Amino acid sequence: MTKVKAALAATLALAAFCTPLTMAQAQDSYPTKPIRLIIPFPPGGFNDVVARHVANGLSERLGQPVVAENRAGANGNIAGDYVAKSPPDGYVITAVNLSILAINPALYARMNFDVLKDLAPVAGTAQVNNVLVVNKNLPVNNLAELIAYAKQNPGKLTFASSGNGTSPHISGELLKQKAGIEAVHIPYKSAGAAQTDVLAGRVSMQFGNIPNLISAIESGDFKPIAVTGAERSKLLPNVPTFKEAGLDMTMSVWFGISAPAGTPKPIIDKLNREINAVLESKATANLLDPLDATAWITTPEEFGAFIVDQKNLWQPVIKASGATID
Template structure:
């Protein structure tokens, strides 16, 4: 009888082990969050704010690892090839998922097939600014001035093929104007020249420009989001003049393709809960980030729409990176 009871007990334990996969105990060790850009930028800042709170929620450290290079493609490629166990995840952007596949002749990943969507976390507005001595005081005035002298005026961005470059290209397309693109190696050098008056116009991430705008060193003509942003309530959205204009630098979580649903659900819940924390919300607001917190399904649909939106704009711009 005792042997029968023991056999029955062992059988029950074995059945329980099969019914409770390793993912049920996830996470059992630290999670690596790959940020595919250098430390210090707005993407890195937001990632660290969110990762710190997710660590508290998950009961394991979410460790930010910066893997910059090739416009974010190197870090994204690392996650695409990682084991889909939830211990290596990507803090992705519009560049890694929607722009780079069209920009780079060779890329090591497919933005749809090689990733499992988890959540669209935040949107980071961009802003159209001019040097204070430039005559345009509104988006419409800029369009009118540019139309009078096609090709005379130039705009600065943080680099060829960057989201900010393509924000300018979309503006040109919708406004029907000819502006010359001047690419820089980052927002910092571009800001220096626009403030100095070397280049009259710039598209930039709002976090980089906002203090210069408030100090009067730059004049903001419009933010690139569909609606105005709380940090600059008096600055109109470009969309108020150019209907349908909307760009921003979004941040989202993805796992490698094949990540189990239980792990996706756990990471999604932790990310959304982190975004609801008052301290996190305030820090993100200070960084001009707009909280989203989408479902995995919404992120999957959003990713496809962003690829469809940006691929033709990249091709029309002629931007390409080897």
């Protein structure tokens, strides 16, 4: 018995001694095999396009293929849970965004993982702003008129979104709380379906991606009210920001890359450097400019602090809106 114990102790000691050594070796040569980049959303959307672009750029720079895998479901929670429980060796990383890291924790009654404890921030990738549009027949032309209209006609305004907890939804909730107005939330399954009813005038207004809405704004079917960013959009230079229009409300939809918690710091730093190099390239600008998005350069620490800020910012907004997924 003692023999067994001794052997066990020896093995453990050996293991304890060896592990840092092998890990250090692994970090120096990282990556030695293909990396999987999990995309928590279906193919084709903004999340997917940006993440795939980063995957391609990383493949070239790291000399190992970075394979993009779509694991959609539950607003990104399925992928988040999967990555949180993957080995923290730098060979599984995930695309993340506003929904997964800052909205879902407040929205979902149950989460199978802790976004702050189980995922380690690697780098931010891009930010994009939303625009608020109203149907052309709604008798308002700017934010002040919209707020006045809402106060004179209580219960009349409705706003469409692509689902509970999506950025168009929480933008609308934030507007309601900041401006002190009422508007009924009408959730849809996709941005497209939401847009149809706003175009037809059955729903009064919606927040949405500028590239998605710009054609209808140019044709006059939608009246743009304000953009959510800190600065005006290059695509809509004549549309004020919410701040300029007199309401203290700024928000952006953001995207980034995270790894399982416990991934060695040197690996995270290396990934961060390479991702930033990809983001600074001309190819990234070519991709993001038409989508009205901007590349976002951060250190892992900056990205981590930003996530905590955002989580604290949105938690009360979502709680006050009463939205929940249970």
